[in-house]
Amino acid sequence: MFAGGVRRVAGGWAYLGVHQITTTWFPSTRHFRTTYKTIRGKRYQVTTETVTEGRSYKTYKMSKGFARKISAYLAEMGVGQGVLDKMKATPASDIQRITLHDMLTMKLATSTDTVELFTGVILCMGDKPAPNCREIAEDARPAAVTTAKPAPSRQAEAPSSKPAKAPTAVPFRGAAGNAAPEMRFVVVRGSDPLCDPDCPEWISAEGAVTPRTPQKLRQLLAALDNPRLPIVISSRGGDLFGVLAAGRLIHERKLDVVVARTNILGCNPPGAGCLDDNGAYVGLISQFGVECDSACALMLAGGARRLVDPKARLSVSSMGQKRIVEAYLDEMAISQGLFAAIDQSSVERELEPDVMLKVGLVTGPDTSDTLTGPAICRSSPKPDNCRLPPSANAQAKTPPEL
Structure with missing residues (x-):
């Protein structure tokens, strides 16, 4: 089938x-018997068949x-x-x-x-939706939820030596009528049975970057026992100065960054009762429906190792503040070719993998499996983001009963 x-x-x-x-065989024996009948002086042949069923x-x-x-x-x-x-x-x-x-x-x-080739959300988001995308009629949709209008982003503070007005934050560029949620950071532990019990962990970063994003990331890193977890990011951009601050923090901590998406398993991350014994969510990496647009590329530029999954869509566009962006990329040791691609793109321009590699935005052709794959915890030396759950550690320390 x-x-x-x-x-x-x-x-x-x-x-x-x-x-x-x-x-299955159904043997049978057939017997034929021929008789003759005379009707009105004419002789007719009559053949009868007897079928004897055998044992199947x-x-x-x-x-x-x-x-x-x-x-x-x-x-x-x-x-x-x-x-x-x-x-x-x-x-x-x-x-x-x-x-x-x-x-x-x-x-x-x-x-x-995988199945997301036919059922992924991204299939219905383009100009030409897939044939299996269907729009629900207005009268069949649930009642709209009224949400409060978000407060305007705070402007970046100007240095004391320059009392001039601070530059205006560059707003998040999302799809029309589709307000993206603010970026959240959660620690995720891989759920692939091939790595159990020693599975890799990472930080999932998804949503729009705001001025509060760098502080939220700093607080999470401070609370972690292992602050060297790689960051798996999927974002359509956001506040320029928030992105630059987050990128510098990532660069300062020498964290690896990969553009991919995390599927949290079991429940919605904000809900209660979703954490495992390690205090982490359980999830899997997905290459489908991944976008890293506009300022997101600058956040990626801060990583020690910078990877982009092959099915991810990464695009750049001019965001203003040219001198600030150029100085930031120079600080991150990224080729001027990336700044030229950003500066010359009045609309979003998708970067091909060979271009990303040429301008130094990615450090190699590797995928998210390099940082989060189930097999990495079996290598030697073991990566920093591998650790056994508390139950496995307790088992290892408890002597066997004699």
């Missing part, structure tokens, strides 16, 4: 297995006829015959899993994408 799809994806959590198809039985080996049918079906769907070979090689009492790599080799899967 899966093979019949036009696009066929199976993410890392999917389990696809095959086995031998059981054939099953065989655990695929019949040649069934194998030919499956082979023809797979060929019609454009899928390789390796699927049939694996089915034949696996007893009906067992299931052989087909890995994603083998699925691609056999053309059973069409790409390495």
